[in-house]
Amino acid sequence: MTDHTAHNMAHYPVLERRMRDNPWKTAVVGERRQRTVPAQPLPAGARPAEPLPDPSDWTFELIERYHAAIAATAERFGLDTYPNQLEIITAEQMMDAYSSVGMPVNYRHWSYGKEFLATERRYRRGHMGLAYEIVINANPCISYLMEENTTAMQALVIAHAAYGHNSFFKGNYLFRMWTDASSIIDYLVYAKDYVAQCEERYGADEVERLLDSCHALANFGVDRYRRPSKKSLARERLEREQREAYAQQQVNELWRTLPTRPGKEGAAQENNRFPQEPQENILYFIEKNAPLLEPWQREVVRIVRKIAQYFYPQRQTQVMNEGWATFWHYTLLTTLYDEGYLSDGVMIEWLGSHTNVIYQPPVGHRAYSGINPYALGFAMYRDIQRICQNPTPEDRLWFPDIAGTPWLPALDHAMRNFKDESFIGQYLSPHLMREMRLFAVHDDANERELVVSEIHDENGYRGLRQMLSQQYDLGTREPNIQVWNVNLRGDRSLTLRHTQFQGRPLGDDTPEVLRHVARLWGFGVQIESVDAYGNNPVLLHTVAPSAA
Amino acid sequence: MALQIIDRRLAGKNKSVGNRERFVRRFKEQIADSVRRAVSQRGIREIEQAENITIPRKDISEPVFHHGQGGIRDMVHPGNAEHVRGDRIERPQGGGGRGSQASDSGEGEDDFTFTLTKEEFMQLFFEDLALPHLLRTHIGENPQWKSRRAGYSQDGIPNNLAVLRTMRGALGRRIALGKSAHREQLALQQELDALLAQDDGTSEAVAELQHRIDLLKERVGRIPYLDPIDLRFRARVQVPVPSSQAVMFCLMDVSGSMDEARKDLAKRFFILLYLFLTRHYETIDIVFIRHHTQAAEVSEEQFFHSTESGGTVVSSALVLLDQIIRARYPTGDWNIYVAQASDGDNFTNDSGNCRNLLADKILPLVRYFAYVQVAEEEQNLWQEYSQLLPVNPHFAMRKVSQPSDIYPVFRELFKKEGALA
Numbered sequence: 001m002t003d004h005t006a007h008n009m010a011h012y013p014v015l016e017r018r019m020r021d022n023p024w025k026t027a028v029v030g031e032r033r034q035r036t037v038p039a040q041p042l043p044a045g046a047r048p049a050e051p052l053p054d055p056s057d058w059t060f061e062l063i064e065r066y067h068a069a070i071a072a073t074a075e076r077f078g079l080d081t082y083p084n085q086l087e088i089i090t091a092e093q094m095m096d097a098y099s100s101v102g103m104p105v106n107y108r109h110w111s112y113g114k115e116f117l118a119t120e121r122r123y124r125r126g127h128m129g130l131a132y133e134i135v136i137n138a139n140p141c142i143s144y145l146m147e148e149n150t151t152a153m154q155a156l157v158i159a160h161a162a163y164g165h166n167s168f169f170k171g172n173y174l175f176r177m178w179t180d181a182s183s184i185i186d187y188l189v190y191a192k193d194y195v196a197q198c199e200e201r202y203g204a205d206e207v208e209r210l211l212d213s214c215h216a217l218a219n220f221g222v223d224r225y226r227r228p229s230k231k232s233l234a235r236e237r238l239e240r241e242q243r244e245a246y247a248q249q250q251v252n253e254l255w256r257t258l259p260t261r262p263g264k265e266g267a268a269q270e271n272n273r274f275p276q277e278p279q280e281n282i283l284y285f286i287e288k289n290a291p292l293l294e295p296w297q298r299e300v301v302r303i304v305r306k307i308a309q310y311f312y313p314q315r316q317t318q319v320m321n322e323g324w325a326t327f328w329h330y331t332l333l334t335t336l337y338d339e340g341y342l343s344d345g346v347m348i349e350w351l352g353s354h355t356n357v358i359y360q361p362p363v364g365h366r367a368y369s370g371i372n373p374y375a376l377g378f379a380m381y382r383d384i385q386r387i388c389q390n391p392t393p394e395d396r397l398w399f400p401d402i403a404g405t406p407w408l409p410a411l412d413h414a415m416r417n418f419k420d421e422s423f424i425g426q427y428l429s430p431h432l433m434r435e436m437r438l439f440a441v442h443d444d445a446n447e448r449e450l451v452v453s454e455i456h457d458e459n460g461y462r463g464l465r466q467m468l469s470q471q472y473d474l475g476t477r478e479p480n481i482q483v484w485n486v487n488l489r490g491d492r493s494l495t496l497r498h499t500q501f502q503g504r505p506l507g508d509d510t511p512e513v514l515r516h517v518a519r520l521w522g523f524g525v526q527i528e529s530v531d532a533y534g535n536n537p538v539l540l541h542t543v544a545p546s547a548a
Numbered sequence: 549m550a551l552q553i554i555d556r557r558l559a560g561k562n563k564s565v566g567n568r569e570r571f572v573r574r575f576k577e578q579i580a581d582s583v584r585r586a587v588s589q590r591g592i593r594e595i596e597q598a599e600n601i602t603i604p605r606k607d608i609s610e611p612v613f614h615h616g617q618g619g620i621r622d623m624v625h626p627g628n629a630e631h632v633r634g635d636r637i638e639r640p641q642g643g644g645g646r647g648s649q650a651s652d653s654g655e656g657e658d659d660f661t662f663t664l665t666k667e668e669f670m671q672l673f674f675e676d677l678a679l680p681h682l683l684r685t686h687i688g689e690n691p692q693w694k695s696r697r698a699g700y701s702q703d704g705i706p707n708n709l710a711v712l713r714t715m716r717g718a719l720g721r722r723i724a725l726g727k728s729a730h731r732e733q734l735a736l737q738q739e740l741d742a743l744l745a746q747d748d749g750t751s752e753a754v755a756e757l758q759h760r761i762d763l764l765k766e767r768v769g770r771i772p773y774l775d776p777i778d779l780r781f782r783a784r785v786q787v788p789v790p791s792s793q794a795v796m797f798c799l800m801d802v803s804g805s806m807d808e809a810r811k812d813l814a815k816r817f818f819i820l821l822y823l824f825l826t827r828h829y830e831t832i833d834i835v836f837i838r839h840h841t842q843a844a845e846v847s848e849e850q851f852f853h854s855t856e857s858g859g860t861v862v863s864s865a866l867v868l869l870d871q872i873i874r875a876r877y878p879t880g881d882w883n884i885y886v887a888q889a890s891d892g893d894n895f896t897n898d899s900g901n902c903r904n905l906l907a908d909k910i911l912p913l914v915r916y917f918a919y920v921q922v923a924e925e926e927q928n929l930w931q932e933y934s935q936l937l938p939v940n941p942h943f944a945m946r947k948v949s950q951p952s953d954i955y956p957v958f959r960e961l962f963k964k965e966g967a968l969a
Contacts, residue, residue: 113571360625504619509611
């Protein structure tokens with residue numbers, strides 16, 4: 001799966017819904033302190049006389065009993081979670097949640113309608129089961145349970161979402177650092193209101209065109225290293241007006257056409273580049289510097305940018321997050337079965353779903369579409385557990401830190417401190433590479449044939465691991481495009497620069513995206529391409545200033 | 549660990565309605581196209597249904613910067629079965645779209661399909677027509693009356709006498725008029741009885757009392773048992789009722805000169821008329837009559853899809869139409885609409901015949917007769933029919949040569965009617 005757009009991320013929705021809380025109050029973040037993990041699972045209590053009942057139709061009482069059993073087991077493994085809130089919803093509500101990026105509230109846009117229609121159709125035709133769950137990163141952590149699920153499936157979802165994902169949200173460093181659930185939900189409420197107001201005031205078409213253009217650049221509206229500040233809804237509203245006024249003033253300053261007084265610093269300014277450094281956050285640059293945008297348009301650009309920024313870290317922990325949740329539903333439920341809580345029927349049923357989820361079709365298979373993040377993540381956590389419990393000499397050589405150590409702390413560490421790219425770079429073991437029979441294919445468009453560059457053997461492990469790690473690096477998955485130059489004293493045209501990665505050109509959409517950039521910028525826009533070393537610039541496309 | 553279970557099933561659904569509306573609005577052009585196409589493929593009666601709309605994927609995609617084909621790619625794949633390092637593999641067909649990149653290139657494959665609800669479908673359909681305001685205008689006066697009870701009145705024919713109501717009134721009147729006399733009589737009688745108990749009944753007082761009692765009896769006796777003012781009749785008023793049934797005759801020339809395109813034009817016209825009628829009548833019969841040199845009543849399927857060849861005698865259809873109306877659709881019970889479509893071609897001597905048939909027999913029976921010629925050139929049928937126009941306000945004729953002409957023509961036809969009504 002490729003993640004072209006921010007709104008493709010419906011499957012990894014991570015945010016909170018706060019129905020009852022006062023939206024103007026910022027949540028206390030004190031919950032985010034770390035807890036110590038026991039070296040070994042704590043001992044089980046008395047074995048139950050008989051397993052939990054397993055009629056296929058769930059009841060609230062049954063959900064509570066299953067949850068209690070799962071919670072007690074999770075506690076023994078030292079899973080540190082936010083309190084849980086389970087919400088029973090219908091299939092239709094699930095589709096609603098699906099199509100609005102999994103967000104409980106969002107501004108209106110046709111693309112979400114498209115998403116909804118597509119989801120609905122696939123679902124009605126039976127092409128797709130809906131996700132078993134959607135879980136929202138919040139305190140308390142909200143998990144949606146679909147009413148159509150059987151008892152066994154509800155148990156699976158509780159283990160997967162309410163304990164797996166939940167503990168990941170609370171533990172992983174990217175989520176701790178980037179997602180402040182309380183402020184995002186406020187922000188979305190604010191965004192929805194603001195966009196609705198704009199539609200009323202400036203017309204739905206105008207707003208739609210603007211949002212289209214912003215969405216086209218959403219993935220380039222991200223600060224990759226700087227952390228966004230936390231703001232409450234009240235502050236957000238308060239600051240907006242000041243910001244609008246100030247931003248416009250700044251822009252005016254930049255585009256001043258009055259002659260500067262001679263002898264001051266005028267001459268020096270002529271030669272200054274703008275921007276002085278290339279800018280990777282294109283939307284931010286436009287928001288701050290586009291000459292013709294109205295204040296409200298700048299605010300909409302900012303809204304899209306903020307939301308894209310919010311999703312950015314989630315896109316980097318796909319394998320880890322899903323793998324972690326899958327590992328824990330597997331571990332918790334098998335433990336419960338061993339201790340006599342689950343009946344054979346429940347076991348068979350959730351194992352069926354589990355097997356489907358982690359199925360990895362081999363390359364060349366009809367169903368093959370890249371590596372299944374659930375499969376890879378699950379296999380890696382299981383592998384780490386194996387390395388801790390039954391290390392081979394090879395493991396001791398490759399993973400001296402964790403081989404033979406208690407597995408709970410090792411796994412906890414792996415979950416907390418990595419993202420997909422570094423997680424694979426750190427923990428993909430030769431054993432797993434052999435098991436998955438990984439191999440790398442080198443595809444050079446200039447060659448007639450593909451070459452198998454590495455396979456799962458002694459000489460290939462490091463290369464394979466490095467390549468797979470890179471495959472999950474967003475920096476290489478998306479083209480590297482930056483704001484390069486603005487012709488300040490001439491036609492005000494904007495130049496974007498694409499730095500090629502391994503000689504890869506840009507896709508067919510480029511001229512169209514460029515038109516969106518031009519619409520936002522208000523003057524001509526061009527994009528040039530340079531090789532990996534910044535040499536040989538080639539002008540790819542130019543869009544003349546639009547009449548609009 | 550704390551747990552809270554919330555049942556949200558009853559909380560609102562359809563949160564996406566706003567987004568869906570925006571989607572439909574944005575792709576109105578394409579969707580309207582699909583609606584038009586769907587209309588041409590549907591049976592007349594199935595017109596009011598939901599519809600699957602397909603929009604080309606490329607129109608609907610949202611562009612983003614992404615890597616295109618080419619350059620160097622190193623991809624890791626699972627499930628190596630046979631390869632060793634350095635193996636050369638034939639490039640798969642369709643470029644390097646392989647592994648996780650497949651979705652890049654695979655996007656153009658299937659079009660975006662979704663289901664338009666019946667309401668949305670009809671809305672688009674009528675929006676296209678600019679019809680809604682037109683639908684509200686009535687098609688002429690309605691000749692049917694129905695008598696409905698409307699309480700009681702003081703006059704009427706003996707047939708309608710409401711006996712019960714009359715008698716009840718009479719009884720009330722008698723009680724009202726006789727009550728005081730009766731009461732007085734009772735009091736006197738008591739007095740008399742008391743006197744009689746004391747003496748032998750020959751005193752003057754007794755005679756006086758007796759006399760007064762007789763007077764009162766006489767007065768009560770004079771109250772009539774039934775008075776003309778007691779009479780009540782069941783009242784009935786005549787209210788106009790719209791007849792709830794209509795019959796629509798579709799007449800079409802299926803001779804060799806009517807090709808598929810022309811039939812399609814005709815069909816659109818019939819559909820419009822049908823929809824128009826569904827807004828006014830509860831039940832609608834459709835009768836399909838096709839003709840070449842001979843006319844026949846056929847099913848919808850045969851009407852639109854079987855081909856015939858040969859010459860054209862339009863009057864044959866009109867004769868059959870007249871027969872069917874007289875046999876099955878008495879004008880008192882049915883609102884009769886006729887839509888005739890033809891390419892104007894007719895056997896030369898027949899056109900005058902047609903005009904006479906229409907003027908003398910058919911037009912007096914029908915509420916509306918619309919003739920659509922699906923060809924440009926004016927032939928003798930057109931000329932003959934034209935003579936009917938000035939004297940028959942419920943006769944209309946137009947020429948249509950393209951699908952896009954249909955709607956304006958339809959509007960035109962019925963605007964005229966609406967204005968006259």
